[in-house]
Each structure stands twice: as structure tokens, then as C-alpha cells.
Amino acid sequence: MSNTYVTAASGTWTYRSLLNNPDLSADFDSLEFGRANLVIETASDGTLTGKIYDTGWELTLKGGYQPGAPGTLWFQGSGIVSGAPWIYDYLCYVVPAIPNGVDQVPALTGSVTRAIPHPNGDGGTSPAGVVASFYAVLQSR
Template identity: 70%
Template sequence: MSNNQQQGSGLYTYRSLLNDPDLSLEFNKLKFGAGNLQINISADGILTGRIYDTGWALELTGSAQYGNPGTLWFQGSGVVDGAPWVYEYLCYLVPHIPNGIKQIPTLVGSVIRVIPHPDGNGGISPAGVVCSFYAVLQTVK
């Protein structure tokens, strides 16, 4: 694994899920968000990047702490359909499991909606909602 991959830099496929313990709930109903997550980490641990998909993007700022596991803490903010969006993310770079096959660098963590914003259906998505997310590196070199 390259040094950048160990640090967490790269383009990831991002998916977040509602934290609902009901096993009878259809998996598709747990979807909170999905998109691309571009993370750039400088040698001194400054994190920049963006999370985005068609029609929306949030610029990322934050920091990385190296260790086992590495920890990333960052905020995404931007304007989507005329409304400000702010989310915060705390995640860990999953260590490789001994004897694992074809392991791909993956981030796992939590995301919180910091401020409310329109939900696109005439309602409001409230602040304070916390969900789990994972992000899988798209290109492994």
C-alpha cells in the first residue's frame, strides 16, 4: 500500500446509512446519502477535499491523526439548491486484517447534520441527525 493510501488520501465511494436497529426494515430504507468523497491530506495532517454527486458538492476541511487506526475529522459545507448545508464527519481508516484477501482501503465512521436544510420534498431535514458511513477507495494502485 502506498504512503498516500495509508494516510487516507484518495477518491472514495461514499455511502451513509440511518442507524436503525430494526432488522425487519428493508435495507433500501436505511439509505441516508451516497456520492464521491475526495480526500487530500497534506504531510502535516491538514485535510481538504470535497464530497459530491450530480447536482451537489460540499467542500471539506479538517485534519488527520496518524495512528492505528488513522483518524480523520472533517466538516463539509456548501450551498445546495440555494440552501446552506453543513455536515461533520469522524472516521477511521480500517486496518488490514491479517490473511484478508483483496482488502480495499476503507473509511468507517459517523456523520452528523450540523444545520437544518430543505429536504427536497417541501420539508426540512433537521440538524443533529447522526448516521453511520463507510467509504471504499475507488482506485487501488
Template identity: 55%
Template sequence: MTSPLNPFVGTWAYRSLLNDPDLATSFNDLEFGRGTLVIAQDAAGSLTGTIGGPGWQLALYGGFGFGSAEPTRFRGSGVIGGEEWIYDYFALAVPVWPNSSPTLQTPALIGSITRVIPHSGSSPGTVNPAGVVASFYAVRQSA
């Protein structure tokens, strides 16, 4: 169940996009990642969970703040195909719009992600470098 103090807890449909300013770039060419984001709150008040999709999953750990923007930061880490992957995430809960309603506005997170360490790319001999930053959004699937 979603905590009134923690809007991040729940299961989210996650999509991330490369930050390419060229409007001629095909939308499909902007995809950085997609998967299911599951966020829980442990007894100490820290965020835990997982993010993953077919063939990959990272364990999450982080925290959240209080305030009107309700920020959170967490780190995803795991071993994928024998290699360590580490990504850092920053997210904000999209505020409820006063002219909307629960049937018109699905809860969403917006934020950015950065690759902390390099790992092999999807094509043989390629490397996904550290430091790449992408934007993401996640839409609540369930509390």
C-alpha cells in the same frame, strides 16, 4: 498517490446509512446519502477535498491523527439549492487484516456523519433537522 502517513488521501465511493436498529427496515430505506468522496492533503498537513453526487457538492476541510486506528475528522460545507449545508464527519481507516491480501481487501473507511444545521428536505415543505447521525463507509476507487 497515497501517502504512507495518510491513508485517507484518494477517491472513495461513499455511502451512508441511517442508524435504525429495526432489522425489519428495508435496506433501501436506510440510505442517508451516497456520492464520491475525494480527499487530498494540503502543504500544511490538513485534509481538503470534496464530497458530492448529482446536484450537490460540499467542500471538505479537516485533519487526521496518527496511531493504529488512524482517525480523521472533517467538515463538509457548501450551498446547495441556495441553502447552506454543513455536515461533520469522523472516520477510521479499516486496518489491513493479517489473513487477507491486497487482492482480497479493498481499502475502506468507516465512520459517522452528523448534520450540523437544518436544511430543506427532498419533498416540498419538509426540513432535514440538525443533529441527525448516520453511519458511513467508503471504499477506495483510486489513490
């Protein structure tokens, strides 16, 4: 795309989200909310496009990017998954380079919110309004 420019956020990321359960004794595997590939492209006008996907599903991303210290991204993912509409809202920040950090991998960190309810695959409904934390680490630019 000729109108894109490379920022700290552009690239392909490994995405993982976790439920915000404060119980320290909770099994780590029980905290998983989602995992996916996350592709972000930012344009010089501050817009953001891309996709978040895994096997069998994909959401199209639209939103904005604001450079800064840290850079801020806000975007919405929407699509049809197994015949039902899915919409999720994301807000995250580009993790700055840590002074004296060794082999630091570029990362994003933020929150994801389920904007509308959708079937959960077990005959029930995943409710709107659920908020989880997420991080993503860079695979490639």
C-alpha cells in the same frame, strides 16, 4: 499540490451512509442516508481538504488527519445546495488491513452528523443533529 503526501486516507472513495435504525426487519433500502464520491487530500501538517459530491451538489471538506492504528479523520463538509447552506460533520477511521484478508479493499468507517437544518427537497426540513453511519471504499489514489 506540492504540500500533500500520500497517506492511507488520501484518494477518491465511494461513500455510502446509512441511518442507524436498530430494527433488523427494516428494508435495507429504507436505511440509505446518502451516497457520493469522496475526495480526500491530506497534508504533512495534518490538515485535510477535499470534496464530497454527486450529480447536482458538492460540499467542500476541511479538517484534520491523524496517522495511527487506526488513522483518524475529522472534517466538515459545507456548501450551498439548491440555494440553501448545508453543513455536515464527519469522524471516521481508516480500517486496518485484516490479517489473512483476501482482496481487502481499503475502507473508511465512521459517523456523519447534519450540523444545520436544510430543505429536504419535498417541501419539508431535514433537521440538524441527525447522525448516520458511513463507510467509504477506495476508488483510486
